[in-house]
Amino acid sequence: MSEKSGIVILGIFAADTAYKAKRLPHIAETLMGSGFTLGPGGKGSNQAIAAAKAGGKVTFISRVGNDAFGAMALAAYAEAGVKANVMKMEGVSTGAAFIFVDEVSGDNAIIVVPGAAGLIGVEDVEANRAAIESAAIFMTQLEQPLEAALHALSIAKRAGGITIFNPAPAGAIPDSIYGLCDFIVPNEVEAAELVGHAIETDEQARAAAHTLVDRGAKAAVITLGARGAFYHTAGQSEFVPAFSAGNVIDTTGAGDAFVGGFATAISEGRAPTEAVRFGCATAAIAVTRPGTAPAMPSRAEITALLGS
Known part of the structure; x- marks a missing residue:
């Protein structure tokens, strides 16, 4: 087999309709x-665009409808330089x-309807087996059906690629998935859902990451918002501050900016803690702008913030 290269991402596209207000309305x-x-x-789509703008060579696997929102997706991939296996x-x-x-804090609440991407199945994964097997990095999330994510992670793992799993949105996952993860990358809410306890302190984050690795993941990266991120393996633990x-x-x-930047840095052979720093810098820039995919920073912007 030829040398592995690039990042392949399985996930959904969703047109984001974002409304800014002082609070959510009550019923009626x-x-x-x-x-x-x-x-x-859409998480996978955002991550693909973030990774590509950060300098990664990215292929995105998904489904869209033959409608205006589908055309928006394909235009976004063309602009960002993402290969669309859609x-x-x-x-x-x-x-x-x-x-x-929230118009004051910038915090958000989201309802997602996957539409066509909710029909992603094992057949989509099989149709892209060659791309997954040849990728240096394979990454997926949980907005598309779990069965497809599991099948793709298994193919990538058997082929010797590096696997990144973003267990988002939060929910129950089978124990078998942990052993397929070189990196499991939840945020603090998702991690709390997985381990069954709150993650409000550094020690709680450390305990949660330890649990995820004990379940079979090679490494856990828990993103902690303004506090940065925590990286943990069986032999190393490190808090990486936010930018x-x-x-x-x-x-x-x-979160999508972080994961996309992290995947690009890992694909370039950076050490995991350096990749976490790269992800933190990517996210720090993205939150200063409205929107999701359009907010993802360029490689030059990330490099400038990192100072290297």
């Missing part, structure tokens, strides 16, 4: 908002997401 209440944006989103479906709408953004790149405007794509 109409609330005036202060801003609206429409743009490309099936276009008739009679099924492209995924979409409702995003509430500041300006005022926080919108945290919606922060």
Whole structure:
């Protein structure tokens, strides 16, 4: 087999409809908002665009509908330099997401409807087996069906690639998935769901990461928002502080920015803790801008913030 290269990502595209307001409305209440944006989103799609803009060679596997949102997805990949192994479906709408953004803090709440990408299955993975087997990095999440994610992780692992699993959105996962993960990368909410206890302190983050590695993951990276991230393997533990790149405007794509930047750094052979720093810098820039995919920074911006 030829030398492995590039990053392959399995995930969904969803058109992000983001509404900025002082709070969420109550049932039967109409609330005036202060801003609206429409743009490309979906965790896997955001991560693909983040990784490509950060300098990675990226292939994205997904499904979209033959509609305006599907066209938006393909245009976004063309602009970012992502190779789109994306099936276009008739009679099924492209995924979409409702995003509430707090106009003061920039924090968010999200409802996602996967649409066509909710039909991603083992057959999509098999159709892209060659790409997965030849990739240096394979990455996936949980917005598409779990069966497809498990099958793809298994193929990548058997082929000797590096696997990155972002267990998002939070939910139950089978124990068998941990052994397929070179890196499991949850945020603090997702990690708490997996391990069954709150993650509000550094010690709780350390304990959670230890649990994830004990279950079979080679390494755990727990992202902690403004506190940075915690990296843990059987032989190393390290907190990596967050960067500041300006005022926080919108945290919606922060996790995807981190994971995309992290994957690019790992694909370049950087040490895992350096890759975590690279991911933190990527996320720090993204949160200073509105939106998700459009907020992802360029390689030059990330390098400037890192100072190297």
